[in-house]
Amino acid sequence: MAQSSAHSSSASDLSPWTALLLLAPLTAVMLLILIYPLGLTVWTSLYNGRFSFDAYVELASSTLFLRVLRNTFEIAIGGTLVSLLFGYPVALHLAAQPPRKRTAYLIMVMLPFWTSILVKSFALVAVFGNQGLINQFLGVVSGGTLNVPMMFNRVGVILGMINFLLPFMILSILGSLLALDRRLILAAETMGAGPLRIFWKITLPLSLPGVLAGVLINVTLSIGMYITPALLGGRQDMMVANLVDFYTRQTLDWTAASATAVALLILSGLLVALLGKVRGASGLAGAGA
Amino acid sequence: MTASSTPAMVELQGVAKRYGEVNALHRVDLSIAKGEFVTLLGPSGSGKTTLLNLIAGMITPSSGRIVIDGRDATTLPTNRRGLGMVFQNYALMPHMTVFENIAFPLEVRRLSKAEIKRKVGEALELIQLGHVANRKPRELSGGQQQRISLARCIVYNPALILMDEPLGALDKKLREQMQLEIKRLHAELGITMLYVTHDQDEALTMSDRIVLMNGGRIEQQGTPDTLYFRPETVFSAEFIGSSNLIPGTVEIGADGAYALNTALGRFAAPAPERAMKAGEPAVLLVRPENMALAATPTPAGVDGHIEDSILLGGVVRHFVRCADGSSLIIQELNQPGRPGAHRGEAVRAAWQPQHGRLLPPAPAG
Ligand SMILES: Nc1ncnc2c1ncn2[C@@H]1O[C@H](COP(=O)(O)OP(=O)(O)OP(=O)(O)O)[C@@H](O)[C@H]1O
Ligand SMILES: [Mg+2]
Numbered sequence: 001m002a003q004s005s006a007h008s009s010s011a012s013d014l015s016p017w018t019a020l021l022l023l024a025p026l027t028a029v030m031l032l033i034l035i036y037p038l039g040l041t042v043w044t045s046l047y048n049g050r051f052s053f054d055a056y057v058e059l060a061s062s063t064l065f066l067r068v069l070r071n072t073f074e075i076a077i078g079g080t081l082v083s084l085l086f087g088y089p090v091a092l093h094l095a096a097q098p099p100r101k102r103t104a105y106l107i108m109v110m111l112p113f114w115t116s117i118l119v120k121s122f123a124l125v126a127v128f129g130n131q132g133l134i135n136q137f138l139g140v141v142s143g144g145t146l147n148v149p150m151m152f153n154r155v156g157v158i159l160g161m162i163n164f165l166l167p168f169m170i171l172s173i174l175g176s177l178l179a180l181d182r183r184l185i186l187a188a189e190t191m192g193a194g195p196l197r198i199f200w201k202i203t204l205p206l207s208l209p210g211v212l213a214g215v216l217i218n219v220t221l222s223i224g225m226y227i228t229p230a231l232l233g234g235r236q237d238m239m240v241a242n243l244v245d246f247y248t249r250q251t252l253d254w255t256a257a258s259a260t261a262v263a264l265l266i267l268s269g270l271l272v273a274l275l276g277k278v279r280g281a282s283g284l285a286g287a288g289a
Numbered sequence: 290m291t292a293s294s295t296p297a298m299v300e301l302q303g304v305a306k307r308y309g310e311v312n313a314l315h316r317v318d319l320s321i322a323k324g325e326f327v328t329l330l331g332p333s334g335s336g337k338t339t340l341l342n343l344i345a346g347m348i349t350p351s352s353g354r355i356v357i358d359g360r361d362a363t364t365l366p367t368n369r370r371g372l373g374m375v376f377q378n379y380a381l382m383p384h385m386t387v388f389e390n391i392a393f394p395l396e397v398r399r400l401s402k403a404e405i406k407r408k409v410g411e412a413l414e415l416i417q418l419g420h421v422a423n424r425k426p427r428e429l430s431g432g433q434q435q436r437i438s439l440a441r442c443i444v445y446n447p448a449l450i451l452m453d454e455p456l457g458a459l460d461k462k463l464r465e466q467m468q469l470e471i472k473r474l475h476a477e478l479g480i481t482m483l484y485v486t487h488d489q490d491e492a493l494t495m496s497d498r499i500v501l502m503n504g505g506r507i508e509q510q511g512t513p514d515t516l517y518f519r520p521e522t523v524f525s526a527e528f529i530g531s532s533n534l535i536p537g538t539v540e541i542g543a544d545g546a547y548a549l550n551t552a553l554g555r556f557a558a559p560a561p562e563r564a565m566k567a568g569e570p571a572v573l574l575v576r577p578e579n580m581a582l583a584a585t586p587t588p589a590g591v592d593g594h595i596e597d598s599i600l601l602g603g604v605v606r607h608f609v610r611c612a613d614g615s616s617l618i619i620q621e622l623n624q625p626g627r628p629g630a631h632r633g634e635a636v637r638a639a640w641q642p643q644h645g646r647l648l649p650p651a652p653a654g
Binding site for chain 1: 346369382
C-alpha cells in the first residue's frame, strides 16, 4: 500500500487528471499481484547465475514435458467437448422454460460454484470411486465380478473437470439462445419446417457465438487445471500445472518450473487468440444479431 | 356474402381464446372464401393478432373449431397447416442470404436443387429484387426486406397467406407502394389473403372484405363500401371515415316515417335496417361530405357558427359549433370562386334527409 500512495501522489503531482488518480490504486494492486510475480517468473526462467534460454531448450527436448503437454491438450479439449455435449442440451432446455422456472434451474446450475473444489472432488470419489455408489451397485448386480475404474484415471479427471466447466458452457450458450428471435422459429414453422430442421438450420447456427465463447472459456480454464488432475487423475494424467508443482516441490528446480509456467502461459495465450479469431469471424458472418 | 357462393378457404366456428381472466377473443364465426382478400381491422387490443395466430396454429383456441381448406385444423401443428405468413418485423433468417431465405421453404418441401434455383429466381423477379440474391437481409432496406419476406411466402405457393401488419414499419410512401404490390400479387396469383391492419385507409384500399374487430368480437363485416356507407353501429361509423353523430330519441309518424328528436331539433331520417321503437334512444349519422353550408333555411339543418375551416387540397373542411355546444364537420369540394367561410360566421349545416342514417346508441362506457 505504501507503493500505492507513492504512485498516486506522483500521478497527481503531474496533472489534475482525476481519472488517472482513480485508476492508480487498481493499477498498483495489479502491478503488485500480477505483473510483478509474472515478471519474476519470466526472470527466473531466464536467469540462473547467468542469462540464458537453456531452460526453454531443455524443456523443448524433455520427453516428460512433451508428454505432459500432450496430456494437457487432450484433457482440456476432451473435457471441453464433453462439457459441450452435456451443456448444449441443458442450455436448450433452460431456454425453453418460462422465466421463473428458468431462474430456479439456473440456481441449480450455479450451485457447484458455491462448493469448494476439494469437497466436490471427494464427493465425486464417493460416487464414482472403486468403493463408490455406482461400483457398489454394479458389484451387487453382477455378483461382485464387475468393477469399472472411474477414478484416478482419465475418466476421473474429465468427470471432475466438467463438473467445474459445465456452468460456464451452459451460461454462454444460454445467452445466445435467449437472444434468438422466437419469431424466426415461428416463421420457419409456418413454412412447414419440422423441429429437427429448425434446430439444424436456425437454432444451432444462430447459437454458434455462444458455443464458441463457451468453448473458449472452457479450454482456457481447463488448460491450467491443477487440483482436479492431482486429486482425481492417475500418474499418467499429469497436466502442465502439476508439472510446475513437481519441479517446485519435488526437484526444487525453480528455473525449469518457471520456464514451464511461462510456456503454459504462452500456449494458452495463443489458443485464446486463435479461438478469438474464429469467434470474431463468425460474429462478422452475422450469427450474432 | 361472397363466402356462400365459393368454397371456404378458412372457416372459424365459435372460436374463442382466453388468457386467464382476459377474453382475447369471444366466440367468433368467420368464413373466408378461396381467393378472397380479407382485412382484419380494429383498434389495438381488439384481437386481430390473436385471430391470425389461431389460424396459423401458433396458439390453440380455448373453444371452437378451425377448418382450413376443408380439413379440421383445430389442433394441427403450425408446420402442417400449409399456409404462409408475413410478419411485421419480416422474420428473415439473419445468417442466410436472400437466396437461402427464399429457398428455405422449398428445401422443406424437398425440391431438387435445379428447381429451387428456378423458383427462387422467379420469385425474386416478381418482386424485382434479382440483384440482391447474395446479400444478407441486414444489408437491405426495410422495404426490400419486406419484399423478400413476401417472396419467401409466395415462392411455395401456399393456398393461404396471413399478414400481421406487414407494412407497419415502413414510411407512408413505401407503404402505399407495397400496398399496390401486394394487391398486384393477389390479383396475379389468386392466393387467399388475410391481412391485419389498424389503418382504415389501408383496409379500404386493399380489401375485398373488411372484418372490423372490437374488444375481441367482430363488430361488422362487409365490403369497404358497405362499411363506409352502411355502418351498423356507432363504433363502425366512427372507426371508418369521419362522422357527425347526433344523439336523440326515435319518433315514428302515423305513416311509419322515422324521425329523431334531438337537442338540435327534429330530423327526418330513412327507416333503419333493423326496426326501432318510438321513444327508443338512437344516433343519427351524417357523413361530413353529405353536409353542406346553406345560406337559406333548408328542411334538415342545424344553425351554428364556423369555428375553423381547413383546406385539404381538393376539399375544404369546416368545423361548425352548434347552439348546444356540440360540433359538426362539413366537407365540401374545393372549387375556384368558392365563397370564403370566415371564422365566427353564422351558418347553417344542411343535409338531405335520405343521407342520414339511424344507428343504435353506443353501449355505455
Ligand atoms: N399471451 C398473452 N397473454 C395474455 N393476454 C394476451 C396475450 N396475447 C394477447 N393478449 C390480450 O388479448 C387481447 C388481444 O390482443 P391482440 O394481440 O390480438 O390484439 P391486436 O388486435 O393484435 O392489437 P394490436 O393492434 O395492438 O396488435 C389484448 O387485450 C391482449 O392484452
Ligand atoms: Mg397485433
